[in-house]
Structures are given as C-alpha cells and as structure tokens.
Amino acid sequence: MLACRWAIEHGAGNRHVPRRTPRSLSRETRSLLHSCLSRRDLMRGAAFAGGGAALLSHLPAWAQPVSAGMAPLPTVSGEDITLKIARQSLKVDGRPSRAIGINGTVPGPLIRLREGQPVRLHVQNALDEDSSIHWHGLLLPAQFDGVPGVSFPGIPAHSTFTYEFPIRQAGTYWYHSHSGFQEQLGLYGPIVIDPADADPVAFDREHVVVLSDHSRMAPETILRKLKQQPGYFNYHRQTLAGLLAGRGQSLAERLEWGAMRMDPTDIADVTGAVYTFLVNGHGPGDNWTALFTPGERVRLRVINASAMTTFNVRIPGLPLTIVQADGNNVRPIEVDEFQIGVAETYDVIVTPPDDRAYALIGESIDRSGLARATLAPRAGMAAPVPPLRTPPVATMRDMGMDMSGMDHAGHDMSMGMRDFANAAQVERNPGVQTISPMPVDRTGEPGQGLEDVGHRVLVYRDLVALDRNPDPRAPARSVDVHLTGNMERFMWSFDGVKMSDKMEPLPFFHNERVRVNLINDTMMGHPIHLHGHFFELVTGHGDHAPRKHTVIVQPGGKVSFDLTADALGDWAFHCHLLYHMEAGMMRVVSVRAREGQA
Structure with missing residues (x-):
C-alpha cells in the first residue's frame, strides 16, 4: 500500500500538482501506478457494493461513486423546463473544488426533447x-441564442430569463454559458433531441458521455499565466536528455526552430499540469x-464540453462505428479512434462481444492526461488503462510549410511566414506572429499525433451525410477568414483584428450561398463554431457533404465550407477554445435581408 501511495502521488494519479510527467517515469513505476489505480478502483467498487450502497441516494449526482453502479445523468424534459444556475462544490477524484452548476449538478441535467415540439426554458440566475446559456447547435431565433x-x-x-423556441x-x-469563464467552472450540459420519425440508427441502449476539463486553479489565473509566459503549462518541452536519447527533433531542427522562437511541443495551451479531464x-x-x-x-453520444482540450477518443479492443457528427446523421464508418474538438459531438455505436x-x-491532444470511463456488464468492474502515448511534436507542415525542394529551410520559412502578400486582408500588427505561406487542406488527415498510431482513425473526409443536403446550390461568392495569433504573447484574432477592437461584422444576405475558407496562420489547431447555422464541409462529397456547426482547422491548414445564410440576425462566430475567444478570436456574422426582400 505504501508503494501504491508513492506511485499515485508521484505519477499520473495526481494531475493537479504533477511532480513528474508520466512519460518521465520508469516502466516499472508506470506499471505500478496503473496497477494501483485499478486496485483502488476495484476496492472502491467492492466497498460500495456492500453497506455503502445505501448512502448513494443521499449524495448529489456528481458525488456518487459511480464505480458502484452510476445512475444516469439527471434528465429534464417537456415543454416547460426550469434550470437554476448557482455556485456549488464539485468533488473530482476525491478532491473538492469550486464550480458553477445547473440544478445542483456538473454537468447540468440532460435536456431531452423531441423534434417538432415547442420548449420554454426558464433560466434562473442565482449568481x-x-x-447566460447558449444552446449549442440548435436552430432558433437570434434573440434566444444566448450570447451577451x-x-x-x-x-x-x-x-x-425565458428562452422560447420550436x-x-x-x-x-x-x-453552456457564454459569460466570462463560467463554462470552465462547470456551466454546461448535454441535449438529446429524439427524431419525430423513426431513428435511422438502431441501438439497444445509449449513454451520454460528456468530456470536459476542470481545474482547481481560477480561470482568471490560468489566463494571466498564459499571457505572462508562453508555454507556462507545457511540461513536454524538449530536453538535452531527450536529444541524447534520440527523442524528438534533431539538433539542427531544434536550432532552426529556436532561431524562429517557435516551440514545436506547444500543442495545447492548458494541459494536464493544471487540468483533470472528466467524464x-x-x-x-x-x-x-x-x-x-x-x-x-x-450508442454513445460523445460531447466535448471542455474549455480548451481536444480529445482523442478510443476504446482499446472495441471498434467504433460513427453514425452522427454534430447532431447530423452520417453514413456509418468504422474506426478505432477519432479526434473530437472542443464543442463537437459524435455519436458512435459499439457492440461489446x-x-x-x-x-x-479520451486522451488530451498533447498526451498530458486523459479522461477515463469504463463500459462494463456489471457495476464495480475496471479495465486496464493504457499508458499515455508519446507527446506529438509540431512539424513544418504545422507551420503551413511544404518544405520539399527547399535548400535553406530556415531562411525560406522565416521569409514566407512574414509574407503578408498571401493574406492581403490581414491587419499587420504585433498580434500576428506568422502567416502560413502554403496552407493546405488537411481534412484528409487524422490530427496531430495520430498519423502513425497503427489503426484506423477518423478523418473529416470519411464523413458522408446520410441524407441529401437541403441546399445543393453552388456558392455565389467566396470569403477568406484568416485565423491569426501571436503564441508568445497569447494574442488571438481573426484577420489580425480582435473582437474587442470593434471588428466589423462579417455581412451576409439572407439565403445567399457563400463559400467560407478558413485559413490557419498559426501552429495550433482551432475549433471554429458558427452560431445559428449548419454548414457543409467541402470534402468532395457533393450534395452529401457532412453538415456541421464546428470544425477543427488543423495547424497551418485550411478548411472550406459552404453556408446558406438562412437565419436572420447577428450571430457569434468564434474559436471554441475559451481562452482564445476571450483573447479576441471572435467575430459577429450579420445576416440581413436584401433591399426589397420580404
């Protein structure tokens, strides 16, 4: 038991104050750690299977020891629903912290509705x-979208405040909340809307899986540290020992990146050094x-409700069949793993034999920690938890550079990254550190760190809409939007302009068809979300292109989507990494009727 205690305190079991990253531990210590965690879980399950089970009904939902048989998320439904926002305590892995919940739980209750019904949501703010509450992905009148x-x-x-819409x-x-950092503190919850007609997806049982990140550190403190020191939470920086052991970049590559003041291990801004990852x-x-x-x-309804974490989701030994993306049905595609950006949702079917x-x-993209749950035939069971995989390292491709044929890579890249001729509308200021000279469509790639995992990984081009798109018209015009930033100063923007600088709205006429090209001029992925609309990804599937409300634009890459601007009003358009949005990567899309249009 003493050995287990030492392993947990010095390894991945203590994610709030990590003394050593799991990758730095010896193989023996890592093995001991995972053995101890499994033993601890089994003992906890056995205890609650006995007399402790009688206490479950007296605990709030978030505090119930789920390894003893977790009750489903609390559910509210009907045409009149009351939600109360209030501060509360949240216990994660036995440690209490401050939170903001809804109806006394984190996540908030599952809102279960049916297509075609009206709903009135009475939101009581006890803070x-x-x-505020934004209904992410729902099609509704602009005045009820919930963005202050x-x-x-x-x-x-x-x-x-009462939200009312069909x-x-x-x-x-x-x-989730769209006010300050309340989302980071726990103000989020799932929505499931059952179809009016028969569901094309057959399943015997379903579970809602809400992935998120939580920290005992105040979000204001997190943002302040990010602005004070780039990579403050990055525990995966390359070392001399790693160089001597042949891990990571070569000496020449490290010198080249160092001369440009770029860190190839800067994959995530906020990491397992300060986050615990939740299910x-x-x-x-x-x-x-x-x-x-x-x-x-x-059926697993997987929702990424985190503030800053892209997750790579897998169930070792069990294939995953993707049947829905962002609430829209897709032709079933079998994979072993998928990357889910902040605010995306994927429905998957598994058949445990x-x-x-x-x-x-749910492993964080930078491999600094993971969210873990168990699928089991009986309560109290646990499955082996795989060790964290080797952290990814950014490449020239993540800089928007195809380096083939260049003799002096460093010199040429330094010139190209500052070449504003490739982005005429980008404002030149200290908030724009780089411009990608050769961004490429990366929708056929699985995401950072997943290129060579040895099994099938979902890519956006795998997604094909089950039904024909409602508007197959070709776009009448094209709009470029550059995702810009200065990672050293933690400054983020669209086209070099922050939302706080009174950026002009992006104008669309009602019902016009537009192609939007998102160009990532940074070396970090951004999940971009447009409120009030769905758009069709341009991935070669014609009138069966996948319809989404959020899309990850990979580092140095670009994504194009076709949009029918069919919802009048002003709509938020932003990066869904909470601290990026707070730092300025947000814009308003304004949809207006043409003159004389009814």
Whole structure:
C-alpha cells in the first residue's frame, strides 16, 4: 500500500500538482501506478457494493461513486423546463473544488426533447453576476441564442430569463454559458433531441458521455499565466536528455526552430499540469461506468464540453462505428479512434462481444492526461488503462510549410511566414506572429499525433451525410477568414483584428450561398463554431457533404465550407477554445435581408 501511495502521488494519479510527467517515469513505476489505480478502483467498487450502497441516494449526482453502479445523468424534459444556475462544490477524484452548476449538478441535467415540439426554458440566475446559456447547435431565433452583447443583454444576477423556441431538428447537442469563464467552472450540459420519425440508427441502449476539463486553479489565473509566459503549462518541452536519447527533433531542427522562437511541443495551451479531464463530471480515478449486456448495440453520444482540450477518443479492443457528427446523421464508418474538438459531438455505436470491462479513453491532444470511463456488464468492474502515448511534436507542415525542394529551410520559412502578400486582408500588427505561406487542406488527415498510431482513425473526409443536403446550390461568392495569433504573447484574432477592437461584422444576405475558407496562420489547431447555422464541409462529397456547426482547422491548414445564410440576425462566430475567444478570436456574422426582400 505504501508503494501504491508513492506511485499515485508521484505519477499520473495526481494531475493537479504533477511532480513528474508520466512519460518521465520508469516502466516499472508506470506499471505500478496503473496497477494501483485499478486496485483502488476495484476496492472502491467492492466497498460500495456492500453497506455503502445505501448512502448513494443521499449524495448529489456528481458525488456518487459511480464505480458502484452510476445512475444516469439527471434528465429534464417537456415543454416547460426550469434550470437554476448557482455556485456549488464539485468533488473530482476525491478532491473538492469550486464550480458553477445547473440544478445542483456538473454537468447540468440532460435536456431531452423531441423534434417538432415547442420548449420554454426558464433560466434562473442565482449568481451575483450576469450569466447566460447558449444552446449549442440548435436552430432558433437570434434573440434566444444566448450570447451577451451579440444576441441579447445577458441574464442579470438574481433574475430569470425565458428562452422560447420550436425544436426544428434531432440529434446530440449541448448547452453552456457564454459569460466570462463560467463554462470552465462547470456551466454546461448535454441535449438529446429524439427524431419525430423513426431513428435511422438502431441501438439497444445509449449513454451520454460528456468530456470536459476542470481545474482547481481560477480561470482568471490560468489566463494571466498564459499571457505572462508562453508555454507556462507545457511540461513536454524538449530536453538535452531527450536529444541524447534520440527523442524528438534533431539538433539542427531544434536550432532552426529556436532561431524562429517557435516551440514545436506547444500543442495545447492548458494541459494536464493544471487540468483533470472528466467524464460526466468524474475524474479518471472515479471510474464512471456505463453498463451493457454482451452483444448489445450501445450508442454513445460523445460531447466535448471542455474549455480548451481536444480529445482523442478510443476504446482499446472495441471498434467504433460513427453514425452522427454534430447532431447530423452520417453514413456509418468504422474506426478505432477519432479526434473530437472542443464543442463537437459524435455519436458512435459499439457492440461489446465479451463479458468483460472495456476502457473508454479520451486522451488530451498533447498526451498530458486523459479522461477515463469504463463500459462494463456489471457495476464495480475496471479495465486496464493504457499508458499515455508519446507527446506529438509540431512539424513544418504545422507551420503551413511544404518544405520539399527547399535548400535553406530556415531562411525560406522565416521569409514566407512574414509574407503578408498571401493574406492581403490581414491587419499587420504585433498580434500576428506568422502567416502560413502554403496552407493546405488537411481534412484528409487524422490530427496531430495520430498519423502513425497503427489503426484506423477518423478523418473529416470519411464523413458522408446520410441524407441529401437541403441546399445543393453552388456558392455565389467566396470569403477568406484568416485565423491569426501571436503564441508568445497569447494574442488571438481573426484577420489580425480582435473582437474587442470593434471588428466589423462579417455581412451576409439572407439565403445567399457563400463559400467560407478558413485559413490557419498559426501552429495550433482551432475549433471554429458558427452560431445559428449548419454548414457543409467541402470534402468532395457533393450534395452529401457532412453538415456541421464546428470544425477543427488543423495547424497551418485550411478548411472550406459552404453556408446558406438562412437565419436572420447577428450571430457569434468564434474559436471554441475559451481562452482564445476571450483573447479576441471572435467575430459577429450579420445576416440581413436584401433591399426589397420580404
């Protein structure tokens, strides 16, 4: 037991104050750590299977020891729903911290609706500050979209606001605050809308899986540290020992990147150094468990409700069949792993064949930690948790550079990255560190670190809409939007202009068809979300292009989508990395009727 305690305190089990990263531990210590965690989970499950089980009904949902048989997320439904926003305590892996929840839980309750019904959502703000709720991915009138300063004033402290709109769609969605850092503190929850007609996806059982990141450090402190020191939370920087061992970049590559003051290990701004990664409000040690009967088709509705974390999701030993993306049905595609950006949702079907436990793993993109849950035929079971994989290292391709045929890579890249002729509309200022001279469409790539994992990984080009798109018209015009930033100063923007600098809205006429080209001039991926609309990714699938509301634009890459601007009003358009949006990577899309148009 003493050995287990030492391993947990000095390894991945303590993610709030990591003394050493898991990759730096010896193989023996890592093996001991995972053995101890599994033993601890099994002991906890056994305890609650006995007399402790009688106490479950007296605990709030987030505090219940789910390895003993987790009750589903609390659910609200009907045409009149009341949601109360309030501060509360949240216990993660046994450690308490401050949070903001809804109806006393983090995540907030599952809102279950049916396509075609009306709904009135009465949101009570019990905080001493303004608040809001945005219904992410829902098609609704602009005044009920829930973005303070864009579509409504917000919900004042100790007051109630009623959102009222018809439900025009089906699928998996979510809701969250759009006020300050409340989303980071726990103000988010899932939405499931059942189709009016028969569901084309057959399944025997379903589980909602809400992935998120949580920190005991105040979000204002996190942002301040990011602005004070680039890579403050990056524990994966390259070392001399790594160079001597042949890990990471060569000496020449390190010197080249150093001369440009670029860090190839800067994959995520906020990492497992300060985050615990959650499943339905539970940390890796809590072992949130979803039950199944062997042979059942189990539908997992996976939602990335994190503030800053891109997750790579897999269930070792179990294939995943993707059946829905961002609430829209797609032709089933079988993979072993998929990358899910902040605010994306994926529905997957799994059919566990054996009477054993399976680990559901959401590994952070930089491999600094993971969210962990268990699929099991009985409560109290645990599956082996795989060790964290080798952290990815950025390449010239992530800089927007195809280096083939260049003799003096460093010199040529330095010139090209500053060549504003490739982005005429980008404002030249200290907030724009780089311009990608040769951005490429990366929708056929699996994402950073997943190129050579040895199994099937979902790429955007795999997604094909199950039904024909509602508007197959060709776009009448094209708009370029550059994703810009200065990673050293933690400054983020669109086209070099921050939202706080009173950036002009991006104008569209009602019902016009436009192609939007997102060009990433930074070496970090950005999940870009457009409110109030769906768009079709341009990936070669014609009138069956996948319809999404959020898309990851890979580092140095570009993504094109076709949009029908069919929702009148002002809509937020932003990077869904919370601290990037807060730092300025946001814009307003304004949809207006043409003169004389009804």
